[in-house]
Amino acid sequence: MYRKIIILLSVIVSLLLIVVLSYNLFLYAGSRAYDFNGFRITDKSETVVHRKEVKDSSIRIKAHLLSTLSNKNAFLTNRAKLAKQDSIYLSFQIADSTLSLEMKGVALFTAKISQIKMSGIFKDIPDSVLNEWLSSPFTIKSSLSSIPKEDIVFRKAPKDTLEYMATATTPEAISFDPTYYRLSFDRGLDLYVLQQEEAPKAKRLFFRQLNLANLKTAADSILSGALPPFTPWIKIELKQEDALTIYRSLPNFGQMALSFK
Amino acid sequence: MKTQNSTLEKQINRTVAGQSYLVVNVSTNKFRLFTKGEMVREGLCSTGTNVLLTTDNEKKKWFFSTPKGMHTIIGKTTSPVWIKPDWAFVEEGLPIPPANSDLRYEYGVLGDYAMSLGHGYLIHGTLYKRFLGMPATHGCIRLDDEDLEVVYTTMSIGSKVFIF
Numbered sequence: 381m382y383r384k385i386i387i388l389l390s391v392i393v394s395l396l397l398i399v400v401l402s403y404n405l406f407l408y409a410g411s412r413a414y415d416f417n418g419f420r421i422t423d424k425s426e427t428v429v430h431r432k433e434v435k436d437s438s439i440r441i442k443a444h445l446l447s448t449l450s451n452k453n454a455f456l457t458n459r460a461k462l463a464k465q466d467s468i469y470l471s472f473q474i475a476d477s478t479l480s481l482e483m484k485g486v487a488l489f490t491a492k493i494s495q496i497k498m499s500g501i502f503k504d505i506p507d508s509v510l511n512e513w514l515s516s517p518f519t520i521k522s523s524l525s526s527i528p529k530e531d532i533v534f535r536k537a538p539k540d541t542l543e544y545m546a547t548a549t550t551p552e553a554i555s556f557d558p559t560y561y562r563l564s565f566d567r568g569l570d571l572y573v574l575q576q577e578e579a580p581k582a583k584r585l586f587f588r589q590l591n592l593a594n595l596k597t598a599a600d601s602i603l604s605g606a607l608p609p610f611t612p613w614i615k616i617e618l619k620q621e622d623a624l625t626i627y628r629s630l631p632n633f634g635q636m637a638l639s640f641k
Numbered sequence: 642m643k644t645q646n647s648t649l650e651k652q653i654n655r656t657v658a659g660q661s662y663l664v665v666n667v668s669t670n671k672f673r674l675f676t677k678g679e680m681v682r683e684g685l686c687s688t689g690t691n692v693l694l695t696t697d698n699e700k701k702k703w704f705f706s707t708p709k710g711m712h713t714i715i716g717k718t719t720s721p722v723w724i725k726p727d728w729a730f731v732e733e734g735l736p737i738p739p740a741n742s743d744l745r746y747e748y749g750v751l752g753d754y755a756m757s758l759g760h761g762y763l764i765h766g767t768l769y770k771r772f773l774g775m776p777a778t779h780g781c782i783r784l785d786d787e788d789l790e791v792v793y794t795t796m797s798i799g800s801k802v803f804i805f
Contacts, residue, residue, distance in 0.1 A: 449646065450642070453646055453649070468710075483710070483803055485655065486803060489805065537732060538733070539734060540734040543734055551690065
């Protein structure tokens with residue numbers, strides 16, 4: 381009896397060791413596993429990441445400055461490109477914690493972000509790869525939201541003045557519904573915008589919708605013989621009014637210029 | 642690269658450099674007036690109700706929404722007169738009068754000034770000041786009397802109005 385227990389324990393420990401060793405091998409090979417809403421999703425980097433030891437501090441500082449300037453250059457180039465169009469677009473500066481609506485280069489509205497979280501992958505990507513990824517604007521492919529894009533009221537014209545008097549309404553103050561949404565961009569980026577005010581019921585409902593959508597995407601991938609895709613994400617919290625303004629003002633396939641520095 | 646960045650910034654800010662412009666937020670019904678890049682006034686306004694009005698047989702439809710985007714002031718008027726379009730009669734259950742009927746003209750309801758954005762959309766005053774800050778119009782932008790006077794005197798024909 382005891383022998384059987386010892387053998388069983390040995391098998392379990394061996395299996396655990398194999399799993400841990402395999403995970404470390406994966407890390408070395410450049411793959412990452414990220415938890416995201418209960419799913420274990422793997423992503424394979426296309427290039428092996430090697431960290432170079434830069435010992436000379438002045439070279440390190442110059443490299444950092446150059447990287448910052450390159451990042452800013454990419455951001456300004458994208459904004460200049462988007463400013464030539466006739467649409468409203470997003471300008472997202474992570475370092476400044478601001479998310480702005482712009483049009484023709486004019487900042488129409490700037491929201492202050494109270495909290496930012498993002499995928500761990502952004503810490504590990506080399507600056508050169510990141511700047512390449514940021515070198516052109518992102519375009520919204522799809523969105524999922526707790527509020528309608530446009531609040532339209534349907535009204536039938538009254539037949540006569542008596543019906544008009546009976547059904548006439550007065551304008552009402554704006555009511556802000558709990559605002560949570562995900563904007564899925566091309567080139568693999570999801571932006572989650574959550575209101576900072578507490579609304580647990582609405583938040584639960586939104587995340588339930590989100591999880592169902594993610595489940596469907598994962599299931600579709602698995603059925604077609606591929607691993608579920610990993611999409612780097614950025615989650616931000618804004619005031620409810622600001623989140624709603626941004627969502628309702630953006631075109632359906634709006635664009636965004638993004639800067640990390 | 643610093644020079645390039647500086648050039649790009651100038652390029653981006655070219656649209657309204659040194660000019661006055663108005664920014665209207667239809668989600669919160671607030672406006673801000675800018676002159677030479679500085680905000681000089683902000684306040685409440687009323688914008689479109691987003692009502693889709695249809696006749697009984699659905700042959701005619703009107704959508705009362707303030708159009709988003711960049712607009713230009715194409716005309717300025719003092720003591721404007723409202724020339725009532727068809728929907729103003731339809732929504733009250735009234736018969737539509739002929740185009741040149743006296744019933745089409747209403748005086749004193751648009752305030753002291755009006756600025757035209759084209760396609761029938763105006764920035765004007767209002768008798769219904771208690772509705773400022775709410776979506777209450779058929780697409781026009783309504784301002785309080787004092788705000789309207791400041792905006793009218795600051796903006797000129799060709800000034801930009803950004804609505805989002």
